[in-house]
Amino acid sequence: MSPSIKLNIAKVQQRIAEAEKKYGRKTDSVQLMAVSKTRPASMVRAAADAGLTEIGENYLQEALDKQRELADLGLTWHFIGPIQSNKTRAIAEHFDWVHSVDRLKIAQRLNDQRPETMAPLNICLQVNISGEESKSGLPLEELDSLADQLAAMPNISARGLMAIPQATDSINDQRQAFTQLADALHRLQQKHPTMTTLSMGMSNDMDAAIAEGASIVRIGTDIFGPRQ
Numbered sequence: 001m002s003p004s005i006k007l008n009i010a011k012v013q014q015r016i017a018e019a020e021k022k023y024g025r026k027t028d029s030v031q032l033m034a035v036s037k038t039r040p041a042s043m044v045r046a047a048a049d050a051g052l053t054e055i056g057e058n059y060l061q062e063a064l065d066k067q068r069e070l071a072d073l074g075l076t077w078h079f080i081g082p083i084q085s086n087k088t089r090a091i092a093e094h095f096d097w098v099h100s101v102d103r104l105k106i107a108q109r110l111n112d113q114r115p116e117t118m119a120p121l122n123i124c125l126q127v128n129i130s131g132e133e134s135k136s137g138l139p140l141e142e143l144d145s146l147a148d149q150l151a152a153m154p155n156i157s158a159r160g161l162m163a164i165p166q167a168t169d170s171i172n173d174q175r176q177a178f179t180q181l182a183d184a185l186h187r188l189q190q191k192h193p194t195m196t197t198l199s200m201g202m203s204n205d206m207d208a209a210i211a212e213g214a215s216i217v218r219i220g221t222d223i224f225g226p227r228q
């Protein structure tokens, strides 16, 4: 099992390097996050053995179990799934990054519940750029006011934006969605210069995301194979 994970990671890294070159991005400007929802800890360990340090998880309990099992590895854990308010305390206590903050109440709870002994929690605001289709993400129009509110929270560090556009096989449509997120980030940066992260691109739209400025891509299937 682990030789194929290692090979898959090498292939994804190769694709990232090619896309950086093709689209005029700096070498090594795109980070690779391994998204390991539904995968056993042994597969995450194989990804870590292949050199990956950034791990994305969607489901809290599953993530906590893996974190316990992999505590020796010093991985950086990213929460990327929908957040219910009764889960914020454990997320604030056990993650380094949260990419899926889309409302004030959740941001406020994460700020209040982040232990004082830990560094501020890195936050990306999840934006709904494809309209009504998706239930997650805040509308573009609400971004400014939520970013302003985050700036006043001492235990949170606003780092950037995340999106999961509607799936499509057209690279032009993919790029059109991602360019909206990139534009939104550039607007926000004038007031909030610490917001530099563009968390966008999954297995099926990674190249388009890199073309439009992704700084971290979230890859599951192309690393671990299809989910059962």
Ligand SMILES: *Cc1c(COP(=O)(O)O)cnc(C)c1O
Binding pocket: 035, 037, 058, 080, 081, 164, 202, 203, 204, 218, 219, 220, 221, 222
């Ligand atoms: C599952 C998931 C991914 C990875 O998707 P793949 O298509 O398996 O690469 C990325 N981001 C989020 C938010 C996810 O839920």
